[in-house]
Amino acid sequence: MTTVRIPAGWPATEERARAVQDELRGRVVLDEPGPPPGTGRVTGVDVAYDDERDLVAAAAVVLDAASLTVVAEATAVGRISFPYVPGLLAFREIPTVLAALEALPGPPGLVVCDGYGLAHPRRFGLASHLGVLTGLPTIGVAKNPFTFAHEDPDAPRGSTSPLLAGTEEVGRALRTRDGVKPVFVSVGHRVSLDNACAHTLALSPDYRLPETTRRADALCRRALREAAQVSRSPAD
DNA sequence: GCGACAG
DNA sequence: ATCTTGTCGC
Numbered sequence: 001m002t003t004v005r006i007p008a009g010w011p012a013t014e015e016r017a018r019a020v021q022d023e024l025r026g027r028v029v030l031d032e033p034g035p036p037p038g039t040g041r042v043t044g045v046d047v048a049y050d051d052e053r054d055l056v057a058a059a060a061v062v063l064d065a066a067s068l069t070v071v072a073e074a075t076a077v078g079r080i081s082f083p084y085v086p087g088l089l090a091f092r093e094i095p096t097v098l099a100a101l102e103a104l105p106g107p108p109g110l111v112v113c114d115g116y117g118l119a120h121p122r123r124f125g126l127a128s129h130l131g132v133l134t135g136l137p138t139i140g141v142a143k144n145p146f147t148f149a150h151e152d153p154d155a156p157r158g159s160t161s162p163l164l165a166g167t168e169e170v171g172r173a174l175r176t177r178d179g180v181k182p183v184f185v186s187v188g189h190r191v192s193l194d195n196a197c198a199h200t201l202a203l204s205p206d207y208r209l210p211e212t213t214r215r216a217d218a219l220c221r222r223a224l225r226e227a228a229q230v231s232r233s234p235a236d
Numbered sequence: 237g238c239g240a241c242a243g
Numbered sequence: 244a245t246c247t248t249g250t251c252g253c
Binding site for chain 2 (some may be wrong): 049
């Protein structure tokens, strides 16, 4: 586990954070298909918080895309770098997530984020932001819809319906389990929407959420518990 | 102005 | 995200 510090120059206000998004948005690459589903490596990242102790823990879990077995993992802990503001989630999660990714012993391959990419008020959600900063192919898989119109997909697993910003399809509601609430997929960086959905489906053979986010969620919670434990100990 | 709003 | 018991079902 590595310890992170908030980067110098990290935006301190919502206005500055939005300006950063507007500046970086132009670097997103949307015309690459990305790695084929079911091959290579896929990495899930997630973050857990303890606002009381001002602690944040991130995890990165690398899976073999074909077998969905864990091939590597890493965690990082740090101080909370930004409050939760809808539309500015990346500024709360990215420093610690980056540290966890950098702590991995090998390349992450495709990165699956908890949240949105293109399906964002300024088209630059967490997955887009992480992709631009790392250069890695990224997608976003969210558990809840943001403010985009969509219809409920048909009941069978694999059914989709578009997330619409006006007439622009910025993502898809994707049913990963028959009759169960869909997940909300959008493109981050260097991956097509079709491929993002195919990856998400391939990563979710048994549960609503992809194995990547399930594994990363469990690991970052454990890392947070351990970090909180240290902060309670007499040595502190 | 009011409500909604990824994690 | 996080606070939280039991409960229904495979």
